[in-house]
Structure formats: C-alpha cells, structure tokens
Amino acid sequence: MVTHDHLCNYLNMLLTMPSHPADPSLQARLLGTLLANLEGMVYRCRLDQQWTMEFVSEGCLALTGYTEEDILFNSRVSYDDITHPDDREYVRTAVMQAVTGNRRFDVEYRIVRADGEVRWVWERGTNAMHDNKKWGVLEGFIQDITERKQADEALREAERRYRSIFENAIEGIYQSTPSNGYLAVNPALARMYGYDTPQDLISMLRDIEHQLYVDPQRRIEFMRQMAENGIVTNFESRIYKSNGDIIWISENARAVHTSTGELLFFEGTVEAITERKLHEAEIQFQATHDALTGLPNRTLLYDRMQQAVLHSARYGNLTAIAFLDLDQFKFINDSLGHQVGDELLKITAQRLTSCLRESDTVARQGGDEFVLLLTSQPSEESITHTMQRVLHEVAQPWMANGLEFRITCSVGVTLCPDDGRDAETLLKNADSAMYKAKELGRNNFQYFATEMNDTATDRLALLNRLRQAIPNHEFVLHYQPKINLANGDIIGAEALIRWNSAEGMVSPGSFIPLAEETGLIIPIGVWVLETACRQNRAWQLAGYAPITISVNLSSRQLARGDIVEQVEQVLAETGLEAQYLELEITESVMASDVEKSFALLTRLRLLGVKISLDDFGTGYSSLSYLKRFPVDTLKIDQSFVRDLATSQDSAAIVKAIISLGHNLNLTVLAEGIETEEQFQFLLKSACNEGQGYLMSRPVSHQHFELLLQR
Structure with missing residues (x-):
C-alpha cells in the first residue's frame, strides 16, 4: 500500500532527477503513472468552508x-x-489544530460516496501556501480503510465475546505454568475446585502436582503428553477440591509457545465428570454383565476369550471353553413361572462360580445357557474333574414353592489350541459338543470332535439360498411403529427385514449373522435402504403426514466407506428428503473404527440424515464416543425395559440413560415396551419415544398404512 510518505518520497525523487531535454516529459509521465496506480486520491484543496479541490488524482x-x-x-x-x-x-477541528500548530494532520472519518454508500477513509496531509499567497492550501492523500475498520471492529467484538465466554462459561478455563501454578482461571473453575474466587485459587493452589492431583503421576503424564504432542485431550483424573473432597475431571489443553519456540504457558478447559463417571461405571457394568445373575455377559466373555486365546498361543497354555445348557429349563419356567425360573438361574450361577477358580470366568450366554472359560489348565484330566464337579453341583436339589426340585445340565467342552485358535470357532465347537451331550441323554459333558461339524453342511446350504434371495424377490420389509409417548402419535417406523424363502420363513437371527460374515449384508443393506425409502415416500405421496423411516446399518456397510454415496443415490432415486431417513447403528459399529466411523457419520449428518444409537447400554465403551459422535437418538435396549417392574437396577439405569440423553440434547427412545406398567414408567421418566408389542408388532406395509389412517 502506498502511503502519503511514500508519495512524497516519489515526488522528491522525480524533482531531483538529473536535468536533460526530456526530463519534464519523463517526470510528467512518471508522476502520472504513479498517481494513476495509487489506491487512493492525492489532492490539493483550499482551506475554506467547502474544502474546494484544486487538484485530485485519478x-x-x-x-x-x-x-x-x-x-x-x-x-x-x-x-x-x-x-x-x-x-x-x-x-x-482536527485539520485546523494541525494547521495552527504548523504540523501534519492524520485523521480517520467517514465519507458518503456518490452511490450513497458510507465508507471509512484515512487522510494525511499538511498545510501549504497557495501560489498567490491569498489563502492557505492543504495537500495530502486520502485512502479507503473501510475493510481495516471492519476488521478492527470484528476484533474488538471477538475480544468482548471471548471475555464474556471466559467469565460465564460453565466449563472451567485456565492458563497455567509448568511449575508455578495458575496464571488465570475463570469463575467456573474456581467453583469447581472449591474456591470462592479465581484469585483465591491462583494464590493458594501453587503446587499442581501435589495439591491438585490425587495421583501425582497424572501430572507427570500430563507433562509427558504435552512434551510429546503439545496437547492433551480428554485427560481424565481424580483431583482434590480445596476442602479435601475428591472429584473426577476431564481436561483438554495445549501448550502455547513464543515465535522462537519458548514455552509460555498451558491453556485449556476442565469439565467436572464425577456424575458421568459414576453413571458410566454403572452403565458399563450393566453393559458387560447380566442383569439377572451379575455374571459377565457375552460382550465381556468374548473379550476375555480373546485374551485367553492370545495367552494360550504365546505361552502354550491349555484353555477350555465349556458351553452349558440347563436340561428341561423351559418346563420349569413354563410350569412354575418366570420368577421361579429366574431364581433357578441365579442359583445355577452361584453354583457354577463355586466350581471354578477366581481366574476363570462364568458367563451367562443368554436364556438358560452359560459359558465357562477355564484358563491355564495343567491337563485335560483337570478339566474333566472340573466338569464332573459342575454336573454334581448343578444337580443338587433346590426348593421352590415348598417343593424340592432337581435339574441337570448338558455341557460341551472344546480346547484351545487343539480345537481352534479364535473365540468364534471355539464357541461354535463348544456349542456343537453341548448338543451332542443332549443327544446322549443329558446330564453329561462331551468333548468336541471334528465330526460334530456336520452342521456346517446345513449352513452352506442356507448360504446358497441366501445368495438367491434378492433376485428371487424373497425378502419383504415389515414396519414397527415408533410412538411419541406423550401423545401417542406415530412419529416413525423401523424397517425390519423378513425372509420368505421357498422352504418357509427364515428367522433374521439365522441369516443376518451369516450375511454379515459373508459380506452379503452389503447388497441386502442396499435393498433394505432403497425399499424403506421408496415406501416412506409412497406414504407421503398418499397424503399421510411425513414420518421418519429407520434403517439398521451394519459394520460392514460402514467399513466399505461408500455408505454416504449410497444414501445420496437412494434419496435421489426415491425422492425422499434426507430429514425423513434415520440410520440406526450399534455401539460396536461406532467403536470398530472410530475415526472412519466419525467421518462417515458426520458426512451423513451433513446430508440431513438422522443417526440413532441402537441397543444403548449393551455395547462396550460407548460413552467414550457418545459426546463426540453426531448422534440424534439413544435407543434404550429392551433388556433394561423388560426388567423395569422387577429390577430396581434396571429402573435406575433407564432413568440414568434418559437423563444422560437429555443432557446431551438427544432424543431418547425405549425399545421392547410390552406392558402398560413399562409404558407409564417411561412416560413419567420423560422418555421421548417408544416402540414395542404394547403398541404394535412389526407389520406389513399395508397393515402399517391402516395404522397411519387411524
């Protein structure tokens, strides 16, 4: 940018150029070029009431x-x-004061252009005498500075907003030094740490490592991460408040350096997460343990099995997996009622636990099925001895309704590494051995043998039929309504696939896992997505009020990486607006590849598609990602809803999930509502939405249309 001083220097240069015949014209051309290219106006004006201009540049x-x-x-x-x-x-006034003082003036003000636009200008000039000596003359330069003024105002506004955010933020905000305590803190952090004012905290908390952290090693770890990365993210620690109470906090911070790389200070935010940690621990326990027996569930069992397999492969230890099923449990459950059946399951859990070492695992697989994980076994004989003790303990009499009962079990045992080297194979083999024990009269255990895998032939036949299901038009969709609990309105529908094969209806539980394993879930998923969107659009065109259609998304569909393009194409082809499509994912899908999942779900949200987290509370470590991931709805798993009337723990967990969802501005939906008592509990607990047999089973699109008409 050429300034007034630059202009004066250029003029002086022209005036002092060596004289020769071409000098005047050369100087005129140079001066004309200079004035024409200035971003501003050079002027000469009279010092009168109108600032009469005698000369202005281009x-x-x-x-x-x-x-x-x-x-x-x-x-x-x-x-x-x-x-x-x-x-x-x-x-x-500014100009006259400068003229009177025989000095240059420098002033910023506004002008009104010919088109009526108001612009800011900067003017710099000085007083000179006119040639005829009758009046004073101003000479100077005027330049448009509107953009700079706007930038200055934006900066001032940003500073005001920052100060307001700093003072009024709910989260704690700070600047601290590596060794000399805090430089600045906001009121929220002072309150969080138990101090009356920020000044009290700064003056009294000087040794962060020992005064603040319960475990001083956390400060050391904080400093290590800062030294390596320059930032810490979601750094969770227990800290002392000023009165000695212990709370949980989560920190996000970065190191601030000078232009030469010298560390100035750390700055960051602090969130109090004590309540969240308690909820997280409670929900995580429920997510990894069976609510009825307190035993590890399938999620935790699978994790421990994987660890056992790795340990066995590394050290050559013998590991056994036993699949146990109670004999005639259905007869007990049906004749004496679910309450007696539940009591039997709890007694069985206690007896199985008493037969194993603390290093072993007893897990409830589901229903009346249990899995025993025996690690680092000295020999097959010791495993046999343990299985005999299990059969004996389970068969001990127990009392119910004043009567004595005995119940036995059938057990299948597989060995690692002899029978398999991964959790899936070992569980499958143990299951096959258990069915062999059933065939041999129950109340016994059988070791796995390879001939037990004859069922693999049936599985292959099912796979071949599954490959032809789409071309043969054997799939149909059923729709289960989603209800606004407050007013009973249908606000959405979940699309559920059904397979009407030539050999009869096939349960989704039979073919969906097979489709996932073989990759057939990809074309099946596309078919479901397109069919559901097309049907929803058809309902809209028929005049029904718009609702959201929900489609389940598998981990394989996310893993391919083209789900965003698929959704865009389906929405374009069907004409359905993105806001009326909801994609349901499970916690395991979300956690399988965090960064990739986050990127894909964020892109889907940008399309306008809604995201729902299905079976919430049954997965693993979902809370690690819940705050970060773009989720609209939490779906409470039906296992918690089912036990609302009989389990205070389930009721507390459901309330905690609802509260967590609302605090995160998420919609909360409860699955599996089957009784009026469950419905009323959820309604009083401020659950937003629900679905279940109490309102409607999944129905055909024709039947669902009748529901919409009502």
Whole structure:
C-alpha cells in the first residue's frame, strides 16, 4: 500500500532527477503513472468552508464515486458535502489544530460516496501556501480503510465475546505454568475446585502436582503428553477440591509457545465428570454383565476369550471353553413361572462360580445357557474333574414353592489350541459338543470332535439360498411403529427385514449373522435402504403426514466407506428428503473404527440424515464416543425395559440413560415396551419415544398404512 510518505518520497525523487531535454516529459509521465496506480486520491484543496479541490488524482472516482470534473472547484459537489455530516466538525477541528500548530494532520472519518454508500477513509496531509499567497492550501492523500475498520471492529467484538465466554462459561478455563501454578482461571473453575474466587485459587493452589492431583503421576503424564504432542485431550483424573473432597475431571489443553519456540504457558478447559463417571461405571457394568445373575455377559466373555486365546498361543497354555445348557429349563419356567425360573438361574450361577477358580470366568450366554472359560489348565484330566464337579453341583436339589426340585445340565467342552485358535470357532465347537451331550441323554459333558461339524453342511446350504434371495424377490420389509409417548402419535417406523424363502420363513437371527460374515449384508443393506425409502415416500405421496423411516446399518456397510454415496443415490432415486431417513447403528459399529466411523457419520449428518444409537447400554465403551459422535437418538435396549417392574437396577439405569440423553440434547427412545406398567414408567421418566408389542408388532406395509389412517 502506498502511503502519503511514500508519495512524497516519489515526488522528491522525480524533482531531483538529473536535468536533460526530456526530463519534464519523463517526470510528467512518471508522476502520472504513479498517481494513476495509487489506491487512493492525492489532492490539493483550499482551506475554506467547502474544502474546494484544486487538484485530485485519478483515484477520486474509485474513492468517492465522483469524477475529477464533478469535484474540482465544487462544480457538482464539494468535498465538504462528501464528508459524512456527523464527522464534518470533527475533521475540520482536527485539520485546523494541525494547521495552527504548523504540523501534519492524520485523521480517520467517514465519507458518503456518490452511490450513497458510507465508507471509512484515512487522510494525511499538511498545510501549504497557495501560489498567490491569498489563502492557505492543504495537500495530502486520502485512502479507503473501510475493510481495516471492519476488521478492527470484528476484533474488538471477538475480544468482548471471548471475555464474556471466559467469565460465564460453565466449563472451567485456565492458563497455567509448568511449575508455578495458575496464571488465570475463570469463575467456573474456581467453583469447581472449591474456591470462592479465581484469585483465591491462583494464590493458594501453587503446587499442581501435589495439591491438585490425587495421583501425582497424572501430572507427570500430563507433562509427558504435552512434551510429546503439545496437547492433551480428554485427560481424565481424580483431583482434590480445596476442602479435601475428591472429584473426577476431564481436561483438554495445549501448550502455547513464543515465535522462537519458548514455552509460555498451558491453556485449556476442565469439565467436572464425577456424575458421568459414576453413571458410566454403572452403565458399563450393566453393559458387560447380566442383569439377572451379575455374571459377565457375552460382550465381556468374548473379550476375555480373546485374551485367553492370545495367552494360550504365546505361552502354550491349555484353555477350555465349556458351553452349558440347563436340561428341561423351559418346563420349569413354563410350569412354575418366570420368577421361579429366574431364581433357578441365579442359583445355577452361584453354583457354577463355586466350581471354578477366581481366574476363570462364568458367563451367562443368554436364556438358560452359560459359558465357562477355564484358563491355564495343567491337563485335560483337570478339566474333566472340573466338569464332573459342575454336573454334581448343578444337580443338587433346590426348593421352590415348598417343593424340592432337581435339574441337570448338558455341557460341551472344546480346547484351545487343539480345537481352534479364535473365540468364534471355539464357541461354535463348544456349542456343537453341548448338543451332542443332549443327544446322549443329558446330564453329561462331551468333548468336541471334528465330526460334530456336520452342521456346517446345513449352513452352506442356507448360504446358497441366501445368495438367491434378492433376485428371487424373497425378502419383504415389515414396519414397527415408533410412538411419541406423550401423545401417542406415530412419529416413525423401523424397517425390519423378513425372509420368505421357498422352504418357509427364515428367522433374521439365522441369516443376518451369516450375511454379515459373508459380506452379503452389503447388497441386502442396499435393498433394505432403497425399499424403506421408496415406501416412506409412497406414504407421503398418499397424503399421510411425513414420518421418519429407520434403517439398521451394519459394520460392514460402514467399513466399505461408500455408505454416504449410497444414501445420496437412494434419496435421489426415491425422492425422499434426507430429514425423513434415520440410520440406526450399534455401539460396536461406532467403536470398530472410530475415526472412519466419525467421518462417515458426520458426512451423513451433513446430508440431513438422522443417526440413532441402537441397543444403548449393551455395547462396550460407548460413552467414550457418545459426546463426540453426531448422534440424534439413544435407543434404550429392551433388556433394561423388560426388567423395569422387577429390577430396581434396571429402573435406575433407564432413568440414568434418559437423563444422560437429555443432557446431551438427544432424543431418547425405549425399545421392547410390552406392558402398560413399562409404558407409564417411561412416560413419567420423560422418555421421548417408544416402540414395542404394547403398541404394535412389526407389520406389513399395508397393515402399517391402516395404522397411519387411524
């Protein structure tokens, strides 16, 4: 940018150039070129009431919107007219004070252009005598500085907003030094740490490592991460408040350096997460343990099995997996009732636990099925001895309704590494051995043998039929309504696939896992997505109020990485607006590849598609990602809803999930509502939405249309 000083230097240079015959024209050309290229206006004006312009450069038009002829000698407009009315007195006073003091003036003010636009300008000039000595003359330079003024105002506004955020933020905000305590903290952090004012915290908490952290090693770890990465993210620690109470916090911070790389301070935010940690621990326990027996569930069992397999492969230890099923449990459950059946399951869990070492695992697989994980076994004989003890303990009599009962079990045993080297194979083999024990009269255990895998042939036949299901038009969708619990309105539907094969209906539980394993879930998923969207659009075109259609998304569909393009294409082909499509994912899908899942779900949300987290509370470590991931709805798993009337723990967990969802501004939906008692509990607990057999089973699209008509 050429300034007034630059201009003066250029003029002096021209005036002092060596003289020769071509000098005048050369100087004129150079001066003309210079003035034409200035971003602003050079002027000479009289020191009168109108600031009468005697000379203006070509920049006049760009600056004021008026031509040189318009403004010279006030032929059309005077410069005083161009000056903003509110600034005229200020400008004249500033100029006259400079003239009186025989010094240059430097002033910023507003002008009104010919098109009526108000612009900020900067003017710098000085007083000179006119050639005829009758009046004073100003010479100077005027430049448009509107963008700079706007930038300055934006900066001031940003500073005001930052100060407001700092003072009023709910989260704690701080600047601290590596070794000398805090430099600045906001009121929220002072309250969080138990101090009356930020000044009290700064003056009293000088040794962060020992005064603040319960475990001083956390401060050491904080400093290590800062040294390596320059940031810490979601850094969770237990800390002491000023009164000695212990709370959980989560920190996000970064190191601030000078231009030469010298560390100035750390700055970051602190969130109190004690309540969340308690909820997380409670929900995580429920997510990894069976609510009825307190035993590890399938999720935790699978994790421990994987660890056992790795340990066995590394050290050559013998590991056994036993699949146990109670004999005639259905008869007990049906004849004496679910309450007696539940009591039997709890007694069985206690007896199985008593037969194993603390290093072993007893897990409830589901229903009346249990899995025993025996690690680092010295020999097959010791496993046999343990299985005999299990059969004996389970068969011990127990009392119910004043009567004595005995129940036995059938057990299948498989060995690692002899029978398999991965959790899936070992569980499958143990299951096959258990069915062999059933065939041999129950109340016994059988070791796995390879001939037990004859069922693999049936599985292959099912796979071949599954490959032809789409071309043969054997799939149909059923729709289960989602209800607004407050008013009973149908606000959505979940699309559920059904397979009507040539050999009869096939349960989704039979073919969905097979489709997932073989990759057939990809074309099946596309078919479900397209069919559900097309049906939802058809309902809209038929005049029904728009609702959201929900489609389950598998981990394989996310793993391929093209789900966003698939959704875009289906929405374009069916004409359904994105806001009426909801994709349901499970916690395991979300946690399988965190960064990739986050990126894909974020892109889907940008399309306008809604995201629902299905079976919430049954997965693993979902809370690690819940705050970060773009989720709209939490679906409470039906296992918690089912036990609302009989389990205070389930009721507490459901309330905690609802509260957590609302605090995160998420919609909360409960699955598996089957009784009026469950419905009323959820309604009183402020659950937003629900679905279940109490309202409607999954139905065909024709039947669902009847529900919409009602």
